[in-house]
Amino acid sequence: MYTLPKKLKLFAIAFMVVGAIGMIAGFLSAPKTTAEVKEMMASHHGDGHGETVEDVSHSDSHGEVNEDAHGGEEAHYEHVLHQMQNRPWSALYIASFFFFMIALGTLAFYAIQYAAQAGWSPVLFRVMEGITAYLPVASVIIFVLLLLSAFHVNHIFHWMDPELVNPESEHYDKLIAGKSGFLNVPFFLIRAAIFLLGWNLYRWISRKNSIADDTAEDNRYFKKNFKASAGFLVFFIVTESMMSWDWIMSFDPHWFSTLFGWYVFAGMMVSAITVIAMVTIYLKSQGYLEHVNDSHIHDLAKFMFGFSIFWTYLWFSQFMLIWYANIPEEVTYFVTRIEDYNLPFFGMLAMNFIFPVLLLMNSDYKRVNWFVIMTGIVILAGHYIDVFNMVMPATVGTSWYIGIPEIGSLLFFFGLFVLVVFTALTKAPLLAKRNPFIKESKHFHY
Amino acid sequence: MASKVIHAIYNDDDILMNAVKAVRNEHYHIEEVYTPFPVHGLDKAMGLAGTRIAITSFMYGLVGLSVAIIMMNFIMIQDWPQNIGGKPSFSYIENMPAFVPIMFEMTVFFAAHLMVITFYMRSKLWPFKKAENPDPRTTDDHFLMAIDAGSHDVEKISKFLKETGAIEISLIENEDDH
Numbered sequence A: 001m002y003t004l005p006k007k008l009k010l011f012a013i014a015f016m017v018v019g020a021i022g023m024i025a026g027f028l029s030a031p032k033t034t035a036e037v038k039e040m041m042a043s044h045h046g047d048g049h050g051e052t053v054e055d056v057s058h059s060d061s062h063g064e065v066n067e068d069a070h071g072g073e074e075a076h077y078e079h080v081l082h083q084m085q086n087r088p089w090s091a092l093y094i095a096s097f098f099f100f101m102i103a104l105g106t107l108a109f110y111a112i113q114y115a116a117q118a119g120w121s122p123v124l125f126r127v128m129e130g131i132t133a134y135l136p137v138a139s140v141i142i143f144v145l146l147l148l149s150a151f152h153v154n155h156i157f158h159w160m161d162p163e164l165v166n167p168e169s170e171h172y173d174k175l176i177a178g179k180s181g182f183l184n185v186p187f188f189l190i191r192a193a194i195f196l197l198g199w200n201l202y203r204w205i206s207r208k209n210s211i212a213d214d215t216a217e218d219n220r221y222f223k224k225n226f227k228a229s230a231g232f233l234v235f236f237i238v239t240e241s242m243m244s245w246d247w248i249m250s251f252d253p254h255w256f257s258t259l260f261g262w263y264v265f266a267g268m269m270v271s272a273i274t275v276i277a278m279v280t281i282y283l284k285s286q287g288y289l290e291h292v293n294d295s296h297i298h299d300l301a302k303f304m305f306g307f308s309i310f311w312t313y314l315w316f317s318q319f320m321l322i323w324y325a326n327i328p329e330e331v332t333y334f335v336t337r338i339e340d341y342n343l344p345f346f347g348m349l350a351m352n353f354i355f356p357v358l359l360l361m362n363s364d365y366k367r368v369n370w371f372v373i374m375t376g377i378v379i380l381a382g383h384y385i386d387v388f389n390m391v392m393p394a395t396v397g398t399s400w401y402i403g404i405p406e407i408g409s410l411l412f413f414f415g416l417f418v419l420v421v422f423t424a425l426t427k428a429p430l431l432a433k434r435n436p437f438i439k440e441s442k443h444f445h446y
Numbered sequence B: 001m002a003s004k005v006i007h008a009i010y011n012d013d014d015i016l017m018n019a020v021k022a023v024r025n026e027h028y029h030i031e032e033v034y035t036p037f038p039v040h041g042l043d044k045a046m047g048l049a050g051t052r053i054a055i056t057s058f059m060y061g062l063v064g065l066s067v068a069i070i071m072m073n074f075i076m077i078q079d080w081p082q083n084i085g086g087k088p089s090f091s092y093i094e095n096m097p098a099f100v101p102i103m104f105e106m107t108v109f110f111a112a113h114l115m116v117i118t119f120y121m122r123s124k125l126w127p128f129k130k131a132e133n134p135d136p137r138t139t140d141d142h143f144l145m146a147i148d149a150g151s152h153d154v155e156k157i158s159k160f161l162k163e164t165g166a167i168e169i170s171l172i173e174n175e176d177d178h
Helices: A006-029 A034-043 A049-057 A073-115 A122-132 A134-150 A174-178 A185-214 A220-247 A260-285 A294-325 A328-340 A342-359 A369-395 A404-425 A438-442 B013-025 B042-046 B053-079 B096-122 B154-163
Strands: B003-010 B030-034 B143-148 B168-174
Touching (some): A006 A404, A034 A073, A073 A134, A073 A185, A073 A220, A073 A369, A073 A404, A122 A134, A122 A185, A122 A260, A122 A404, A122 A438, A134 A185, A134 A404, A185 A220, A220 A260, A260 A294, A294 A369, A294 B096, A328 A342, B003 B154, B013 B042, B013 B154, B030 B042, B154 B168
Antiparallel strands (some): B003 B143, B030 B143
16 A cells, blocks of 8 residues: 655645745736736736737737737727736646646546556556546536636637627627637537536446455456446547637637647646556656566656657647648638747647657667656657647637746645645556456566 | 588477577577567567667658758748738738648658668568568468577587477578678
8 A cells, every 4th residue: 555655745835835926926917907907017027928919009000819809009008908818728728738637648548548458557657546536626626616707707719709799799700700609618618517417427437347346356446447448448539529619729729620629639648648658667766566567667668758759649630731721711710829829839749759759769778767858858848838738729828928827736635636646546456457458567668 | 611500390380489498598598589479578588789779760750850841931031022812921920820731741751761761771672672582481370499409519509499499490500691
């Protein structure tokens, strides 16, 4: 049995406290009136920084997301005000989604291992179950955030504004109104509830069966889990795709992309596998996983390497098709990102592709734990920026910065994630005893 | 100069593996082992050095990538920068997404083909090459270990090999030139 070290608990709580302070500071420093925006822009201080302000000052010309603009100075300031007000909310949403997707990706990876009857991974099942323990917590947080948006506490989901689908209104948006059969608040929330319930149901069933299997007389629970995993994977690939349209693509309600769901999925998988590898290495270093050897780490690192390339393949496929055809209604998505988010947009490519490809190509390096951890940190940071790039341009536009609200949210959710995951790891033995493949997995050698 | 080689034939890969370990323990020199299929761990048991072919492949890949970049840069940007469907041919980086499929394929092409050719050359394989097989049964279901008899006592080695599970032992005197 694993016992949660006091130090780790304190460490996690410290992160949560510091993060919470940062988040609150973010909300407090967001401007409330256009007068405050003018003051902030004039004085060049706060975490807005000069660079952002300069960008904002010439963003009049391309106000394509600027629904409120009727031209003129005041409308511009109002636009910036909305962006700045969205910023702490977006930061919160990105960080909570990022850790949510790690838990969900781990669940999908776990289901794949079960359904594929993998012989190498059963010694890691309890680690994966520990990581997926964050899923219920993350689900509640995500759902509350979606509810807050639905009740107009914040305006990060632009299409939720009822004015946009009202033909009488001067803000009437024909394109969004045309999509309101799918993008309307009640249906959106029902879908979200179905997705979250379905995923959590599988997580609950598989965990229960996995624990029951330890004391079982036959392989009944393994078979149950096998069937549940196969069913879950079918459900998952459909709902994950729709989830990515709902929770991420709908930030840009005028834009659509066919492979967006798989793109989000690839990012989710690579982050999840990275976290599995990092938690495994950590627990191994503390002397807990006696049957995990270099070959298991090697396999996880191979998955990190492979899925990094898979992510890049999907990123490039999406980017290149839109860049090549250059159809105005699709290309604005990348125009805003390249013009306003140049460094994060191309920087994440280096972090998520070039770095892992060069470092994890060598078979020997994949067995060196600190190498895997180091690459893992870069991959995770890269995929945080990936989510950042998907959400921020649509909600805060040019008023972005990675400052106190963003880092605060990230620290808070990191602390929460560590606390929940490592607490869950203490709840069951770290070795699934009677799994039919456990013996093979213990002797796994590559 | 005539050299004496002892051929020990086995009919099971497990017995062969144990025999190889035993022979190495006794410090006899194994010239070669012939097997009908890859035996996992045989190279480790024989103490063979790891292959470096993956490293050559990586370098060939870099060559392929360079060829693609230099070729596309010369043709599309330097030599005749035409406006084709509004693609920006002003600099390589501006039109790069269009070249990535070529860059990728050339990298794979060079890495794969040159690596295969390297393999053929290093393992001396080519059409019309005379097969170097001491016993045709080793391509079907027998395993053959060739041990350099050198100045050892042949009787003693034979007895030792019998103990390791060899089903046939023969002394070959070959007048080869290597």
